[in-house]
Amino acid sequence: MAAIRGKDTKPELLVRSGLHKLGYRFRVNRKDLTGKPDIVLTRLHAVIFVHGCFWHGHSCHLFRLPGTRTEFWATKINANRKRDNAVRSALLSDGWRIATVWECALKGKGRLELQGLLTELTTWLEGAESLLAIRGLDLSPGVASSMDASKATEPDATNR
Numbered sequence: 399m400a401a402i403r404g405k406d407t408k409p410e411l412l413v414r415s416g417l418h419k420l421g422y423r424f425r426v427n428r429k430d431l432t433g434k435p436d437i438v439l440t441r442l443h444a445v446i447f448v449h450g451c452f453w454h455g456h457s458c459h460l461f462r463l464p465g466t467r468t469e470f471w472a473t474k475i476n477a478n479r480k481r482d483n484a485v486r487s488a489l490l491s492d493g494w495r496i497a498t499v500w501e502c503a504l505k506g507k508g509r510l511e512l513q514g515l516l517t518e519l520t521t522w523l524e525g526a527e528s529l530l531a532i533r534g535l536d537l538s539p540g541v542a543s544s545m546d547a548s549k550a551t552e553p554d555a556t557n558r
């Protein structure tokens with residue numbers, strides 16, 4: 399699981415190299431910005447987070463609380479989600495636009511086709527919307543789809 403977290407995880411590299419090939423230039427892991435966004439496009443006032451579904455408690459098929467030390471993980475992941483919300487609020491109030499690309503959009507059986515994902519992302523980059531969330535295909539009927547990132551306040555991770 400630790401491998402999901404570091405700053406050069408594969409899903410993040412897919413997004414970075416894809417954007418780079420399309421001509422976008424950006425900075426990575428800018429430490430002076432709240433939340434150290436994975437990708438920062440200063441001219442477009444946009445930041446992109448590539449979120450690991452486990453660490454950030456995504457409601458998708460890649461997230462499942464471990465059977466051991468369950469309370470520990472639930473507490474930790476809830477804290478991560480709270481921090482994500484605080485980071486998002488702070489960046490928005492500083493005038494940044496925020497895209498969240500979930501790991502499940504880039505790997506696993508629900509992943510999206512990369513070119514389509516990049517098209518969605520670059521359309522947003524060139525537009526004026528404040529928020530974008532891209533997630534993988536919803537594989538389990540009944541799980542709420544899309545836009546989690548903008549309303550991820552309820553700690554449903556504890557109910558697993």
Ligand SMILES: [Zn+2]
Pocket residue numbers: 451456457458459460461500501502503533534
């Ligand atoms: Zn996910």
